[in-house]
Each structure stands twice: as C-alpha cells, then as structure tokens.
Amino acid sequence: MKTIAVLGSTGSIGRQTLDVVDQHAGRLRVAALAAGRNVARLTEQALRYRPDLVAVADREAAEALRRELPPSIRVVHGEEGLIAAATHPEVDVVVSAVVGAAGLLPTLAAIEAGKTIALANKETLVMAGELVMRAAKARGVAILPVDSEHSAIFQCLQGENRKRLRRLILTASGGALRDRSREELADVTVADVLAHPNWQMGAKVTVDSATMMNKGLEVIEAHWLFGVDYAHIDVLLHRESVIHSMVEWIDGSVIAQLGTPDMRIPIQYALTYPDRWALKTPPLNLADLGALHFAPASFERYPLLALAYECGRRGGTAPAVLNAANEVAVEAFLQGRIPFLAIERIVADVCARHDPIAGPSLSDILEADRWAREAARTAVAAIP
Numbered sequence: 276m277k278t279i280a281v282l283g284s285t286g287s288i289g290r291q292t293l294d295v296v297d298q299h300a301g302r303l304r305v306a307a308l309a310a311g312r313n314v315a316r317l318t319e320q321a322l323r324y325r326p327d328l329v330a331v332a333d334r335e336a337a338e339a340l341r342r343e344l345p346p347s348i349r350v351v352h353g354e355e356g357l358i359a360a361a362t363h364p365e366v367d368v369v370v371s372a373v374v375g376a377a378g379l380l381p382t383l384a385a386i387e388a389g390k391t392i393a394l395a396n397k398e399t400l401v402m403a404g405e406l407v408m409r410a411a412k413a414r415g416v417a418i419l420p421v422d423s424e425h426s427a428i429f430q431c432l433q434g435e436n437r438k439r440l441r442r443l444i445l446t447a448s449g450g451a452l453r454d455r456s457r458e459e460l461a462d463v464t465v466a467d468v469l470a471h472p473n474w475q476m477g478a479k480v481t482v483d484s485a486t487m488m489n490k491g492l493e494v495i496e497a498h499w500l501f502g503v504d505y506a507h508i509d510v511l512l513h514r515e516s517v518i519h520s521m522v523e524w525i526d527g528s529v530i531a532q533l534g535t536p537d538m539r540i541p542i543q544y545a546l547t548y549p550d551r552w553a554l555k556t557p558p559l560n561l562a563d564l565g566a567l568h569f570a571p572a573s574f575e576r577y578p579l580l581a582l583a584y585e586c587g588r589r590g591g592t593a594p595a596v597l598n599a600a601n602e603v604a605v606e607a608f609l610q611g612r613i614p615f616l617a618i619e620r621i622v623a624d625v626c627a628r629h630d631p632i633a634g635p636s637l638s639d640i641l642e643a644d645r646w647a648r649e650a651a652r653t654a655v656a657a658i659p
C-alpha cells in the first residue's frame with residue numbers, strides 16, 4: 276500500500292490523481308488533501324477518501340470545512356496547513372499539483388521530510404530549480420515528473436546512458452490560438468484562449484499554452500530535472516499531443532513516448548515507478564488518427580518561448596521573475612483587465628528591468644518573486 280498526499284486536490288491534476296486512486300482500491304491510500312478555496316469539492320473528496328488531514332488556503336474556508344467534516348479529519352489552513360499536508364508522517368508520495376508559486380514551499384518541505392515527489396507544479400523548478408534539485412539530492416529523494424513532456428522524457432531515458440544524449444525534443448500543441456496569425460491575436464477573448472485543442476486543464480496553464488509560456492517553463496523544468504543544457508533542449512510543434520516528447524541520441528536514434536492525451540497516464544506512472552499498473556484509459560489508435568503533424572516552433576510567433584530560454588540561460592533569479600510576472604499578467608487577462616497580447620509585453624518589460632542574482636538563496640528567490648509581482652501589477656494598472 277502506498278500512502279499519498281494530494282496538494283491541489285480540487286484542480287485538474289488533483290482530480291485526475293483521485294481518479295487513479297479510484298482504479299486501485301487497496302493499493303493507494305490518501306492520507307492528506309490540500310486545496311485553495313473550493314470548500315464544496317474538498318468536502319466531497321474528504322468524505323469519500325477519509326484522509327487524516329485536509330488543508331485549505333484560509334481560516335474562513337477551514338471553518339466552513341470543519342462544519343461539514345467529522346472531527347476525526349483534522350482541518351488546517353494557510354501556508355502552514357499546506358506544509359502539514361506535504362509532510363504528513365504517513366505519506367510516501369506527495370503529488371505536488373497546486374498551481375503557481377504557492378507550490379514551491381510545500382514541495383521543498385516535502386523534500387526535506389524525505390517524501391518522494393510526483394511533480395506537476397513546474398513552477399517549483401522554474402523558480403528554484405538549483406536549490407530544489409540540490410535539496411532532493413542531499414535528502415536522497417526522487418522527483419518524478421507528472422508533466423506529460425517530462426514524464427515522456429523520463430520514460431525515454433530509462434536504461435540509457437545519459438552521457439550519450441544529443442538533445443531533448445519537447446513537443447508543443449501550439450495552444451488554442453495556434454491557427455491564428457499574430458495580427459489576429461489582438462482581440463481574442465478569454466473563452467477563445469481557454470479552448471485548448473487537446474487537453475482539459477486549469478485556466479492558468481491553458482493560457483500559458485496559448486502564449487507558449489507553458490513550453491518555456493517546461494524547457495526550464497527539463498533543464499533542472501534532467502541536467503541538460505539549454506543548447507540541447509528543443510521545442511517542436513506537434514498538433515495532436517500524441518508524441519509527448521522525445522530524446523535524440525548521439526547515434527541519431529530518436530526515442531519517443533506516445534499515448535492518448537490523458538494526464539492519468541503520467542500521474543499514475545509517477546505513483547507506481549519503477550513499476551507499471553494497469554489503467555483504464557482510451558487506447559491510442561494510430562490507424563484511426565492516420566497522421567501526426569510537426570512544424571518548427573517560431574520564436575517570432577511565440578516571443579515568450581524565446582524569453583523563457585533567455586531567462587533560463589541568464590539563470591539565478593531570472594526565471595523566478597519571469598514566472599511571477601507571468602502569473603500576475605495571466606490572472607489579469609483571465610479577469611478581463613488586460614488584452615491577451617499585453618501578457619507578453621508586461622512579462623518582457625518586468626524581466627528587462629531585473630538584474631538577476633546568481634546562485635540565489637530561498638529568500639533571494641522569494642524577494643525576486645515579490646518584486647516581480649509588484650512590478651507586473653503596476654504594469655497591469657497602467658493599461659487603460
């Protein structure tokens with residue numbers, strides 16, 4: 276029996292993790308659930324999975340939850356509550372699936388507590404890749420990727436000599452706006468941007484997919500997770516999201532991982548690695564698909580992808596600033612306060628004003644995050 280904590284249980288990855296649990300009664304136990312403010316969904320989950328502990332973002336949500344749950348389920352809140360869920364003594368694997376920078380501290384705490392990490396929260400490695408990988412190594416903790424591309428690469432690397440690697444090829448769907456020219460992006464609506472062609476995900480990552488910031492964050496995530504230089508990480512447009520990513524070797528051989536676009540597959544692999552368990556998902560039928568399509572990913576069409584490479588190469592606090600400015604701009608777009616194209620202008624402007632600190636401490640990173648959020652909020656407010 277493996278015991279898990281699910282951070283971000285009410286979200287897209289969190290719910291799909293619980294779907295996986297449903298398929299393996301008796302093999303996976305949920306000891307802790309953590310979410311933000313969706314009390315109704317968290318109550319339902321807590322009553323079904325009977326964890327020892329549930330965590331929510333604030334006191335008000337915690338009080339509402341306590342009214343609904345039996346006293347045997349401990350309810351905690353705030354950053355401390357999230358950390359209590361991440362470090363619950365009985366937990367073996369922590370599924371880190373909170374969205375955004377809020378995922379960093381609980382993931383670090385889980386590493387320090389010796390938990391295996393099933394990592395969906397890519398922002399953790401974007402903000403603090405050097406520090407997080409060092410902590411994991413020191414504690415002997417495995418960080419197993421949930422992000423579909425990284426799970427694919429991780430699978431392609433099994434049994435291979437990493438010194439013989441030529442490059443990683445991350446596939447990208449191109450997002451909801453992929454068939455529009457840059458001129459046509461000026462007046463797109465939130466609904467247009469959220470209509471991802473292949474994946475049903477939370478709003479933030481879906482917007483990032485349309486700007487390709489998601490792929491930029493994933494390039495940085497891959498750099499830290501697999502220890503590969505940016506010069507050896509490429510992005511390839513692939514409309515169908517069937518090839519989840521590939522690894523090219525020095526002899527010209529390319530190994531790819533394929534599957535239907537269903538996040539339960541990489542989620543479960545992170546929970547069962549190095550084993551594989553059966554999973555009921557729609558099978559991949561290549562004959563029905565007929566063809567797979569590829570195209571180069573253009574930095575002119577997707578300037579945030581270029582900016583992410585630049586920030587990754589600059590290193591230090593630069594990726595944390597990129598991430599924080601992007602979170603603020605995306606939220607403002609989702610609230611209807613700024614047009615779609617303002618996201619990239621704001622992020623580029625904030626990054627250009629930042630002088631990165633090399634080899635940053637956790638407090639340097641948190642300060643860079645705070646500064647970038649403030650700078651991005653000022654930029655949002657200045658948009659008429």
Ligand SMILES: NC(=O)C1=CN([C@@H]2O[C@H](COP(=O)(O)OP(=O)(O)OC[C@H]3O[C@@H](n4cnc5c(N)ncnc54)[C@H](OP(=O)(O)O)[C@@H]3O)[C@@H](O)[C@H]2O)C=CC1
Pocket residue numbers: 282283284285286287288289309310311312313314331332357371372373374375377395396397398421422423474475476477478479480538
């Ligand atoms: N969805 C996907 O298919 C994929 C997602 N990812 C990554 O996984 C992560 C989660 O994405 P996704 O599931 O789509 O996001 P969602 O927006 O669907 O879910 C986010 C979750 O985080 C919780 N949350 C938000 N803020 C806080 C906070 N301050 N404290 C505690 N919990 C909080 C939310 O709680 P509540 O709703 O209760 O407020 C919710 O449970 C992201 O980093 C994303 O990039 C990676 C690959 C694929």
Ligand SMILES: CC(=O)[C@@H](O)[C@H](O)COP(=O)(O)O
Pocket residue numbers: 422423424446447448449450474480483484485489490538
């Ligand atoms: C499912 C998943 O891993 C997402 O992060 C996905 O990568 C989004 O798709 P694109 O960024 O390729 O549109």
Ligand SMILES: [Mn+2]
Pocket residue numbers: 422423424493
């Ligand atoms: Mn991904």
